[in-house]
Amino acid sequence: MPQPPSAATSRDEPVIRDRGDACPGALRLHAADDGFLARVRIPGGLLGGAAARLLAEAADRLGDGHLDLTSRGNAQLRGLGAGCGGELAALLDRAGLLPAPTHERVRNIVASPLTGLDRRELPDVAPWVPALDRLLCASGAAAGLSGRFLFALDDGRGDVTSLAADVTLLAWDADRALLWTAGAREGLLVPAPHAPRAALVAAGYFLDAARAAGTRAWRVGELPPGHALTAAGLGARLAAEGVPASPEPVPEHPRAAPPGPGVVTGPGPTSALSVLAPLGRLTTAQWLRLAALTGRMRLTPWRGVVVPGLPARTAAAALAGLADAGLVTAPDDPWRSVTACTGRPGCARSHADVRADARAAVGAAVTGAARGPLAVHWSGCERRCGHPRGTAWVDLVATPQGYDLAAPGRDPLHGVPPDALATALADARRTPQNPAPAPRVPQAPYTP
Structure with missing residues (x-):
C-alpha cells in the first residue's frame, strides 16, 4: 500500500525546498506533452455566467475545446499554444478572473459547495469567499504564498474540512467561526465577521x-x-490585529460526503442541481449548457458543478437535459466514483492512457462487472495526481509492467494487464467486512 503522508513529511525530517514553487497558473503556463496548460483559480468555485462563457471561449479559441475541473474547484485549459499567453490573459482579465496578477496563483480557496443552498440550516459561508479573496489580493505579503497553499471554508457540514487545507475556517454557529492550521489539535473561536481577516492572519x-x-x-x-x-x-497575532479569539479543541468532525448528483431542494422556492463531469473533463458545449441555466455555477473540489437558483418546478427537467448532455446526474451512475489523472498522451510521466483504460472499465461496469461502493482512482505514475482525499478508495497505478492495484483490507496486486482490470476491480471495489483505512499516499508533488 502507498505510505502515509505523515511518513513522507514527518516534522522530524523537514522538507527543504531547493527551488521556488513552479505550480502553474493563468499567467505561468505549464508545458505538457499535449501543449501548454493554464490553471485558473476560481475562489470557492464561485463563477458567474459571463466569466464562464469567456473561459469557454478561451478553451475553444486557444486550447483543445475542453475544461478540466481540479480537486480544488479550479479550472484548467489544456492544449494551449506557446504564444497564446497575452491573448489568454486579456480574456481572463475581461472575465474578472485576474483581479491581482501578482496574486493569481495564491487564490486557493475551497468552500462547502452547498452552503446556503440546501435545507441544512447551516450558516452560509459563501460571503466569506470574496471577502478573503479581496484581503489576499490586497496583501503584499500574501503574494509570497505558494500556489499550493490552501484555505478551506466549511459551513459546519464537514465536507471541505477533509481536504487537508493549510488554514481552515469552520462555521461554529451563526456568530462564530473556528480557525485552525494544518495538524493543529487546538483552534481559535473568532467572531464570524472577522473570520476572513483571521484566515489571512x-x-x-x-x-x-x-x-x-x-x-x-x-x-x-x-x-x-x-x-x-x-x-x-496565532492567538497573539490575532489580538495584535484586534481580532478577539478564544481557544477551542478542533472537533473530530464526521467527514461529510461531497454533494451527490441530483436535485438539491433549497430552503426557499428555488432548487440547485448537482452534477459531476466524467473524469473531471467537460466539453465547452457541456460547460456552456451549465452556465446558461441560471448564470451562476459553483465548481466543487470533487470535479463537479452545482448550479444554484433554478425554479423548483423546472429542476427535474433541467437535470434530465444535463444527463442527455453526458453529465453524471444519478447516484448510481458508474462514473460517479471514478477519477483519473491526465495520463498519456498529455503527460510524459505517465505509463498508460489511463483515461482510455478507465472508460473501458466503466463500460464493463454497465453490466455490473466493476461496480462497487469504493471509489477508484487511475494514476499514470506513482505521483498519483488528483487522488481522492478523505475517503476510502481503490488505488490503481500504471507501471511499465501493467497496473498495481491496492484497496482497503485486501492484498495488493501487481502488474495487472488492462484487459484483466474489470475483473480485478469488481472484487477490489466491494467493501470488505472490516475495511482498513483508505490508501494513503506520499505528500509529494502537488495534486491538481
Missing part, C-alpha cells in the same frame, strides 16, 4: 515561520518542529 503567521525556518516551505505541514504553528502564537 494565519497565512501571514505561516509565511513568517517559513521565512524563519529557512526551508522554503510551501505548506504548513512542511514546517520543522521548531517553527511549527501554535494556537497560542
Whole structure:
C-alpha cells in the first residue's frame, strides 16, 4: 500500500525546498506533452455566467475545446499554444478572473459547495469567499504564498474540512467561526465577521515561520518542529490585529460526503442541481449548457458543478437535459466514483492512457462487472495526481509492467494487464467486512 503522508513529511525530517514553487497558473503556463496548460483559480468555485462563457471561449479559441475541473474547484485549459499567453490573459482579465496578477496563483480557496443552498440550516459561508479573496489580493505579503497553499471554508457540514487545507475556517454557529492550521489539535473561536481577516492572519503567521525556518516551505505541514504553528502564537497575532479569539479543541468532525448528483431542494422556492463531469473533463458545449441555466455555477473540489437558483418546478427537467448532455446526474451512475489523472498522451510521466483504460472499465461496469461502493482512482505514475482525499478508495497505478492495484483490507496486486482490470476491480471495489483505512499516499508533488 502507498505510505502515509505523515511518513513522507514527518516534522522530524523537514522538507527543504531547493527551488521556488513552479505550480502553474493563468499567467505561468505549464508545458505538457499535449501543449501548454493554464490553471485558473476560481475562489470557492464561485463563477458567474459571463466569466464562464469567456473561459469557454478561451478553451475553444486557444486550447483543445475542453475544461478540466481540479480537486480544488479550479479550472484548467489544456492544449494551449506557446504564444497564446497575452491573448489568454486579456480574456481572463475581461472575465474578472485576474483581479491581482501578482496574486493569481495564491487564490486557493475551497468552500462547502452547498452552503446556503440546501435545507441544512447551516450558516452560509459563501460571503466569506470574496471577502478573503479581496484581503489576499490586497496583501503584499500574501503574494509570497505558494500556489499550493490552501484555505478551506466549511459551513459546519464537514465536507471541505477533509481536504487537508493549510488554514481552515469552520462555521461554529451563526456568530462564530473556528480557525485552525494544518495538524493543529487546538483552534481559535473568532467572531464570524472577522473570520476572513483571521484566515489571512494565519497565512501571514505561516509565511513568517517559513521565512524563519529557512526551508522554503510551501505548506504548513512542511514546517520543522521548531517553527511549527501554535494556537497560542496565532492567538497573539490575532489580538495584535484586534481580532478577539478564544481557544477551542478542533472537533473530530464526521467527514461529510461531497454533494451527490441530483436535485438539491433549497430552503426557499428555488432548487440547485448537482452534477459531476466524467473524469473531471467537460466539453465547452457541456460547460456552456451549465452556465446558461441560471448564470451562476459553483465548481466543487470533487470535479463537479452545482448550479444554484433554478425554479423548483423546472429542476427535474433541467437535470434530465444535463444527463442527455453526458453529465453524471444519478447516484448510481458508474462514473460517479471514478477519477483519473491526465495520463498519456498529455503527460510524459505517465505509463498508460489511463483515461482510455478507465472508460473501458466503466463500460464493463454497465453490466455490473466493476461496480462497487469504493471509489477508484487511475494514476499514470506513482505521483498519483488528483487522488481522492478523505475517503476510502481503490488505488490503481500504471507501471511499465501493467497496473498495481491496492484497496482497503485486501492484498495488493501487481502488474495487472488492462484487459484483466474489470475483473480485478469488481472484487477490489466491494467493501470488505472490516475495511482498513483508505490508501494513503506520499505528500509529494502537488495534486491538481
